[in-house]
Amino acid sequence: MQPGKNKHDFNYILGLSITSLVLLVVLTGFFYTPYDPNKMDAALRNSPPSLLHLFGTDNFGRDILSRVMKGAGTTYIIAVSIVFVGASLGTIVGALTGYFGGWFDEAIMRLNDVLTSFPSILLALVFVSVFGPGSYNIILALGIIFVPSYARVVRSEFIVLKERDFVKNAKLMGAGNFRIMFVHILPNTGRVLIPSLLIGFNNAVLAEAGLSFLGLGVQPPQASLGRMLSEAQGYLLDSPWYAIAPGVMIILTVLGFSLISGGLANEK
Amino acid sequence: MKSNEILLNIENLTIGFARRRKINTVVDHVTLEVNKGEILGIAGESGSGKTMTVLAVMGLLPVSAKILSGGIHFLGKNLLTMEEKELRRLRGAEISMVFQDSMTSFNPLLTIGAQVEEMLRLHSSLAKEEYRILTLKALEEVGLAPEVYHMYPHQLSGGMRQRAMIAMAMIAGPKLVIADEPTTALDVTTQGKILELLKEMNVKHGTGIILISHDLRVIQSVCDRAVIMKDGRIVESGAAKVLFAHPENEYTRQLVESAPVLFSETGALLKGLDGETFFDCNKDEGEINGNVVQDGTELDMDPNGTNINKDRNETAVCSEWNGSNLKEDRTGTDLNTGPGKDHGEDQAKNQTRDQTRVQNKGKNKNQDKDQEEILIIKNLNVFYPEKGIVLPGKRSRKQVIRNVTISVRQGETLGIIGESGSGKSTLAKAIVGLDTEVEGVIKINGIAAAGSEMSVSRPQMVFQDPYGSLNPMKKIAWILEEPLKLQTNLGKKERMQRVNEMIRQVGLSPEHLERYPHQLSGGQRQRAAIAAALIVNPGLVILDEPVSSLDVTIQAQILCLLKELQKKYNLTYIFISHDLSVTFRFCDRICVIYRGEIAEVKEAGELLCRPQHEYTKELIRSAMLLTA
Numbered sequence: 001m002q003p004g005k006n007k008h009d010f011n012y013i014l015g016l017s018i019t020s021l022v023l024l025v026v027l028t029g030f031f032y033t034p035y036d037p038n039k040m041d042a043a044l045r046n047s048p049p050s051l052l053h054l055f056g057t058d059n060f061g062r063d064i065l066s067r068v069m070k071g072a073g074t075t076y077i078i079a080v081s082i083v084f085v086g087a088s089l090g091t092i093v094g095a096l097t098g099y100f101g102g103w104f105d106e107a108i109m110r111l112n113d114v115l116t117s118f119p120s121i122l123l124a125l126v127f128v129s130v131f132g133p134g135s136y137n138i139i140l141a142l143g144i145i146f147v148p149s150y151a152r153v154v155r156s157e158f159i160v161l162k163e164r165d166f167v168k169n170a171k172l173m174g175a176g177n178f179r180i181m182f183v184h185i186l187p188n189t190g191r192v193l194i195p196s197l198l199i200g201f202n203n204a205v206l207a208e209a210g211l212s213f214l215g216l217g218v219q220p221p222q223a224s225l226g227r228m229l230s231e232a233q234g235y236l237l238d239s240p241w242y243a244i245a246p247g248v249m250i251i252l253t254v255l256g257f258s259l260i261s262g263g264l265a266n267e268k
Numbered sequence: 269m270k271s272n273e274i275l276l277n278i279e280n281l282t283i284g285f286a287r288r289r290k291i292n293t294v295v296d297h298v299t300l301e302v303n304k305g306e307i308l309g310i311a312g313e314s315g316s317g318k319t320m321t322v323l324a325v326m327g328l329l330p331v332s333a334k335i336l337s338g339g340i341h342f343l344g345k346n347l348l349t350m351e352e353k354e355l356r357r358l359r360g361a362e363i364s365m366v367f368q369d370s371m372t373s374f375n376p377l378l379t380i381g382a383q384v385e386e387m388l389r390l391h392s393s394l395a396k397e398e399y400r401i402l403t404l405k406a407l408e409e410v411g412l413a414p415e416v417y418h419m420y421p422h423q424l425s426g427g428m429r430q431r432a433m434i435a436m437a438m439i440a441g442p443k444l445v446i447a448d449e450p451t452t453a454l455d456v457t458t459q460g461k462i463l464e465l466l467k468e469m470n471v472k473h474g475t476g477i478i479l480i481s482h483d484l485r486v487i488q489s490v491c492d493r494a495v496i497m498k499d500g501r502i503v504e505s506g507a508a509k510v511l512f513a514h515p516e517n518e519y520t521r522q523l524v525e526s527a528p529v530l531f532s533e534t535g536a537l538l539k540g541l542d543g544e545t546f547f548d549c550n551k552d553e554g555e556i557n558g559n560v561v562q563d564g565t566e567l568d569m570d571p572n573g574t575n576i577n578k579d580r581n582e583t584a585v586c587s588e589w590n591g592s593n594l595k596e597d598r599t600g601t602d603l604n605t606g607p608g609k610d611h612g613e614d615q616a617k618n619q620t621r622d623q624t625r626v627q628n629k630g631k632n633k634n635q636d637k638d639q640e641e642i643l644i645i646k647n648l649n650v651f652y653p654e655k656g657i658v659l660p661g662k663r664s665r666k667q668v669i670r671n672v673t674i675s676v677r678q679g680e681t682l683g684i685i686g687e688s689g690s691g692k693s694t695l696a697k698a699i700v701g702l703d704t705e706v707e708g709v710i711k712i713n714g715i716a717a718a719g720s721e722m723s724v725s726r727p728q729m730v731f732q733d734p735y736g737s738l739n740p741m742k743k744i745a746w747i748l749e750e751p752l753k754l755q756t757n758l759g760k761k762e763r764m765q766r767v768n769e770m771i772r773q774v775g776l777s778p779e780h781l782e783r784y785p786h787q788l789s790g791g792q793r794q795r796a797a798i799a800a801a802l803i804v805n806p807g808l809v810i811l812d813e814p815v816s817s818l819d820v821t822i823q824a825q826i827l828c829l830l831k832e833l834q835k836k837y838n839l840t841y842i843f844i845s846h847d848l849s850v851t852f853r854f855c856d857r858i859c860v861i862y863r864g865e866i867a868e869v870k871e872a873g874e875l876l877c878r879p880q881h882e883y884t885k886e887l888i889r890s891a892m893l894l895t896a
Contacts, residue, residue, distance in 0.1 A: 165737035168702055169800065172729055173751040187741040 009266070015259025022252050026076055029069030037066040038221045046239040056241040058231065068245045071223030072253070078135055078217075078224070079204035085143025086204075087197055090150025091189075095181045097151065098158025109155070112148040120145045121210060133216045142207050146200060153196050157189040198261035202254045209250055225250050275444055275476045276302040276325065276363075281338035283320050283329065283500075295320050296500040297338070302444065305474040307467070309491030309508060311484055311523070313819035314790075317500035318480050322446045325478075326365060327355050342444070361391040364437040368449040370429035374421035381407075381417030384436045391440045406435040410465060426688075427458035431465065438469055444476045445469070451486055455687040456848060460890040463490050482819065484523060485849075488512050496520045526824035640713060642808055642840050643676040643699065643727075648708035650691070650698045665705060668694045670864045672708075676808070681834070681841040683855030683872070685848060685887070691864040692844050696810045699842070700727050712808065728801035732813035734793035738785040744771070744796050745781035751804045766803060773836075774799040775829060791822035795829065802833060810842045815850060827854055848891040852876055860884045 034054075041061035049056040055064040093112075097105040115123075120142075127141035161167065162185065170184045205225070211217040212226030220227065225246045232243035283295040295317040302308045310318045323329050325340055327347065340347040342363065347355070364387075367373040374383060385403045388394075394402075404414050410431040421429055430450060437445050447466060451459040467490050470477050481487050487494050488508060495505040496517070504517040515521045650669035668691045676682050686692045697703045699710060712727060731737035738747055748767040752758055758766065768778050774795040785793055794814065801809055811830065815823040827850070834841060845851045851858060851872075858875050860867040860883065867881040879885045 165731040165733060166739040168697075169729065169731070169737050169797075170739075170750070171702060172700055172726065173804070174726065174754045175750070179754075184739055188739070190741070 009263050011259045012263025012266075015256050015263060018252055019256035019260060022072075022249070022256055025069055026072045029066075029073045033063075033066035033069050035063035035066045037062060037070040037223055039063075046235065046242070048239065049241055055245040056239065058228075058239075058242050059235060064228075064242060064245045067223040067228060068225070068249055071225050071228050071246065072249050074135075074218060074222060074224040075205055075208050075226065076253075078139055078208045079201050081139040082142040082146060082204040082208070083197060083200045085139060086146025086200060087150045087193075089143070090147045090152075091154045091186070091193070093147060094151040094154025095158055095186065098155035099162055099177070099181050099185070101159070105155075108151075112151055115145070116148045121207065124207065124211060125214075125216065128211065128216045133219060135218055138208060138211055138217050142204060142211075146204070149200070150193075150196065153192055154189055157192055158185060161185045161188050192265075195261040195265040198257045198264070202257045205250065205253055273304040274301050275304045275306075275343065276478075277339075277341040278321065278325070279339045279341070281321065281324060281340065282336040283317070283324055283333055284336050285332055286334060291334075291336070293336070294333070294500050295324070298497070298500070298502055299338075300495055300502065300505065302476045302478060304443070304476055305470065306493065307470055307477045307479055307491045309487035309494040310478060310480045310497060311482065311487045311494060312497035313482055313523075313821065315499075316497040318497050319448055320500075321497075322365075322448060322478060322480060325446065326359060326363065327352075357391070360387050360442070361440045362442050363444045363446065364440065364442040366430070366433050366437050366445060366447040366450045368452050370426060370433050370453070371421065373433060374429065376421055379418055379420055380424070380432045384432065384439055387436050388439050402439065403435075406439040407432070409438070410435040410469075425458075426454050427462060430454060430458075430462050434462075434465060434469065438473070438475070441473070442475060444478070446478045446480070448480045449482070450479070452481070452483070455846060457687065457886055457890045459486070460489075466490060484512065484820070496523065522821055526820045640678050641675045642678045642713050643842075644709070644711040644713075645672060645674050645699070646709040646711075648672040648695075648698060648706065648710065650694050650703055651705040651707075652694075653705060668864055669698065672866055674859060674866065674869060676840055676842060678807070678840055679834075679838055680857060681843055681855045683851040683858040684842060684844045684861060685846065685851050685858060686861035688846065690861045692861050693812055695861065696729065696812050696842065696844055699808075700729055700810060726806065727808040727810060728804070728806040729810045729812060730794075730797055730801050730814045732816050734790065734797045734817070735785070737797050738793060738800070740785055742784070743781065744776075744783055744785070744788070747785075747796065747800050748781070748803055751800060755804050770799045770803045771796075773802075773833065775825075790818050791825060794818060794822075794826055798826075798829065798833070802837065802839070805837065806839070808840045808842070810844070812844045813846070814843075816845065816847065823850065830854075848887060860887070 039062060041057070044053070044057045044061035046059055047053060047057045047061075053063050053065065055068065058064055058067070093108060097108045123145050124138070124141045127144075128137055131137045131141075158181075167180060167184060170180050175184065208217055208224065209226030209229065212224050213230040215230060218224040218227045220231075228246040229243060229250075232239075232246070235242050278298060278300050281295055281298045282293060284291040284293040286292075294315075298317070298321055300308070300310075300321075310321070312318045320329070320333065324335060325342075325347065327350075329335070335348060342358070347358075350358075374380070381400075381403055384406060385399050388399055388402060400417075404417060407414065407416055412428060412431050412435065416424065416428065416432065421432075424432065434450075437447075445466075450466065451462050454462060463486060466477060466479070469475055479487065479491055491508045493506065494508040494511050496503050496511070496519070498519050504511060504515065504520045511520070512524055515524050648669055649667060649671060651665040652668050653665050672695065674682075684692045684695065694703065698706050699712075738744075742750075745764075745767055748770060749763050752763045752766060756763075767781065771778055771781055776792060776795050776799070780788065780792065780796070785796070788796065798814075814830070815826050818826060830841070831854075833839065841855075843851060843855050855872050857869065858872050859869040860875070860881065862881070862883040867883050868875060868879065875884065876888060879888055
């Protein structure tokens, strides 16, 4: 899959630039932030953006830029973990069901249908309220909720690909089922799997933000984009900068990845 | 027929695709004309620009294609400067088109009648009942029953759909019909009939026809004049008969030679792949030589690319295609091809060859006793599970292969022919074990391949479409190495050594190993697929239409390669094809499959000259029709 080559891929390039900018900020945040993101300073409560504090400070006098940098990092790590859990389980399920078919496929896919028939955020809420809030539980809950979408994508690709001659050829060579599934067929699903990983990442960022906003995700004083939005809602009118910084960060993240995955999907 | 009245005139037409400031020319200064009531054939391999040329006539070029120069005049009117509205009036009424794939060219949701009628509605205003009557008449004219009017495309066979398509193209009484590969997707038995129909329409209505085909036989059988295209240029044109009998251009000659010629006017197969073997039906029974390459010396292949039999005044297809000596070797050779050849000379050659043939025959008989049967099939039945609701315990299945009993001897090439849907591919899949719903006995003997210490592995298969049979995400080296990983205990180094060896054997170079399948041409891909099948030294290889998707010149190369490898590794081939001429040239014995059953199994020559089964007779008759 080569990146876009002609001018039609303007969106793809725009997405790539936005994402690299965002990633640069976030990666820097792991090693360096202008201030300690959790250091409170009563004298600086709710101060508007200035040269010292580019994005202003929050109600505890913490530097918002530093908190966005650190918080976005937390959000990203959680989102990547969610996608990892969902995609790897989903791929295995999809590969097995698509490749073997039959009653096994039917059974698993009906289970999949049950899982998708509930709103995902509701399922996550149930899960978190049973097992308690926190990053790990969010990863697990959202990861499992993401399984059906990946299983579906991978399964439909496998159903098409398993009929191709190169798979028959592999069988004739004496390759076992698992080797055929994961060495011969799986690399060929990249065309649809990679864009859906990117979209999944977006959804995970939004879901994490949503859950943290409800107070079920990342616990204070740790920062995450959703957590910050949730804390900012009381100060929307007095100090709008508090909500704008993490909000813009979420928008840029989602926009960038959407554009990239759109560009990849258009590639033939 | 009023000739000399020019219907369509294409002058210096150049079409190109702009790609990143560079222009990729696909049609290069093409000039041709079609007279009234004439059938013009355009022949050429894929990518020669023949389809682009006629799409330009219809004004249906892809948006990215640009006409760079030239003009197209239809009855004196310039089509390129014409308004879209005017063009639309012309399409269908004056110029219409018959496409290759009749399944996708019809709207699956409308009846045939409605679609044929639509063409009439667009170009005339009549009463409702009149449309119906005219449509039924048009259907009748192409040999379709009135019931077809109410049927949907998927309810018709390919041949019937193509007839309906011709009815649709003809109904508005066009002066010019463009038929783009109208018979390519059809079985041989239907191909002939469709061509006859086109010819009939041409005679009856005086419609000019442009017939595009990659198959020279098609062009030869119906066209008055022919044009040969290569790389967007016209390389030769002229009256069809003269052109194919005495090709002037080097490329035309290559095409004519690689085109499998099956029959002369007397009904004999003219020449085999080695340029030597041919069948003569005037000979007594038992004299007909069916063994194309049993005796190894017949094939003039040499890995160094030098022609051993230089002194022989013969053109053997295999030696022709062997590497770089292609051009140097050709000087002053006698072209022993084509139906236009005079027979006195052929007769004379027959006689000198007869002696060697009798000797060969004797040798073959002795060999037969030594030859063990590598594959024995007894009472084989193969089923396909019917699609539908899957209920445990209750499964309906459709029988595809009925009671097939056949055996294949070590080292021979068994051809399997039959129309699409006859079950020939199913039989192949059953043999290699890809089909599970099988009843009966399939026994594959593990006879060690000559000159190899490795035991013979399971049968391998070469598929029709090398796009599909090579994993698109893997490099050629990986694809070739994989069977070795799975079936041998060789170390990494030894494996790569074998891969390097094998890639040379199939006529590719080690640099191709680092490429992905899509970076190779069709012929190269098929070579790589052959290498992957042969690398584990299988005793039995099933070739499922291995050359059907390739251009004729490439076809000949691949067939020669297969023959050479067969000799070298003592392979047994099962060759499946719907193309009679290729099969007869390539195989020792041929098995005709008709509706899942074996109609006949015979030596190739015997089958060709003395077919017993009705279906075989029809097959051979229609193949002859194509060359007649």
